[in-house]
Amino acid sequence: MKQTRSLFHRFLMGHFLFIFLPPIVLIFFSAFIGFSGVNEEGLNTLNLFYIILLLFGFIIVAFVVISWLFFLRLRKRLTRLQETMSFSANNNSFPKPVSVQTDLMDEIDQLGSSFNWMIQQLEDSRKRESEEELLRHRLIANVSHDLRTPLTILKGHVTRLNKESMSLEGQNSLIEMNHTITRVGDLMDDLLSYTLLTSGKHPFQPTSTDIVRLVRASVAAWYPIFEELEIQFDVDLPPETTFYWVADPKWMTRVLDNLFQNILRHAAKGKYANIVVDVEKEQIIVADRGPGMDHSSYERGAGIGLSASKYMLKKMKLKADFISTENGTRVVIGRA
Known part of the structure; x- marks a missing residue:
């Protein structure tokens, strides 16, 4: 200038x-x-x-x-x-912006003019970022929705082929195809859920929540599924005492659902799941005996769901600590 x-x-x-x-x-x-x-x-x-x-x-x-x-x-x-x-x-x-004398500018006016220019650039950058974020969320939602139809068609053809007579190798291939289609569908659901969550489509309604009662209801919903798959489900919930968190009950339920779903997807071979509520430390502990998070199964699918869970926990001023080895994974949820 x-x-x-x-x-x-x-x-x-x-x-x-x-x-x-x-x-x-x-x-x-x-x-x-x-x-x-x-x-x-x-x-x-x-x-x-x-x-x-x-x-x-x-x-x-x-x-x-x-x-x-x-x-x-x-x-x-x-x-x-x-x-x-x-x-x-x-x-x-x-x-x-600060007021600047545009007719006769000294060093202070030049500093103020540079500051105003920086503000304008930041506003333009924030506006572009908001538009790009909205476009990305809309694109992910549309792609996730559009891919459901071909996946449903593929799943229907796989189901029809299962009724046909074929060799054992062909049946194994169909089983693997069915698992792959199901996994892709689950990943799309996680991606769509995370996109809607970060864009504010899922309302956040925090309230004083009885954690023991919430965990007990979640365990009751998932217990038949673990039992059907012959997975030992050890539960340690205090019968009388409890504690409260200011959290969204629906979001907390989704976090627990995601952890239980990951056990079924990636740690079912361990045939063990354990959930503990520690009232004194105000913690929720979920553990399994799977191959650990470094296993390729986790790398293929658990990232989006865990990212959504971490986002919800951070919003509720909570955190999840993951301790994973080749003998299993332990997740501890507590206050941030």
Whole structure:
């Protein structure tokens, strides 16, 4: 930006004039008096000393006053700019532009103009990011919805082929195809659920929630499924005591559903699942004896569902600690 005037140049010019102009005027004045023939003996030595002392006193006072006024005005302008910048940090809001003199701009005005330009760039960037986020959510939702139809058709053909007579190798291939189609459908459901969750489509309604009661209801819903698959389901819930979290009951149920579903998808071979509610530590513990999260089965599918669970827990000011080895995975849910 082209500089039209300099704040410090004006400051130095003003001091130069007040320091050097009075002596120069005095010299010319004395020369004029001498030229006009005025008797110089009229000014005795004492009066000359007082005049010089008065002149230097005036110069010092003028220097202090001008410096004080200059820095006071400079401080006010910088303080106004600093308050505008710190307002957004203290109130978690976007900063507002500062007023700038566009006709004659000094260094402070140039700083304010650069600050306004930065705000405009940030606003444009935030607007583009919001539009891209909305477009991405809409694209994921549409793709997830559109892929359901071909998956349903494929699943129907696999079911029809199961009724046909074929070799054992062909039947194994059909079983693997059916599992793959089911897994892709589950991944699409997780992706759609996570997209809707992060875009605010699933409302967050926190309330004081009885955690033991919520976990007991979730265990009762999943127990028949684990029993059907012959998975040992050990449950340790306190019969009388409980604790409360300010959380969304539907979101907490979805988190537990995701953990139980991951056990069925990736740790069913361990034939064991355990859930414990520790009232003293206010923790929910879910464990299995599967191959661990480093196993390729987890890498193929558990990421989206776990990301959704972590997002919901963070929103409820909770956290989940994962301890995974080749002998199983242990998830501890507690306060953040």
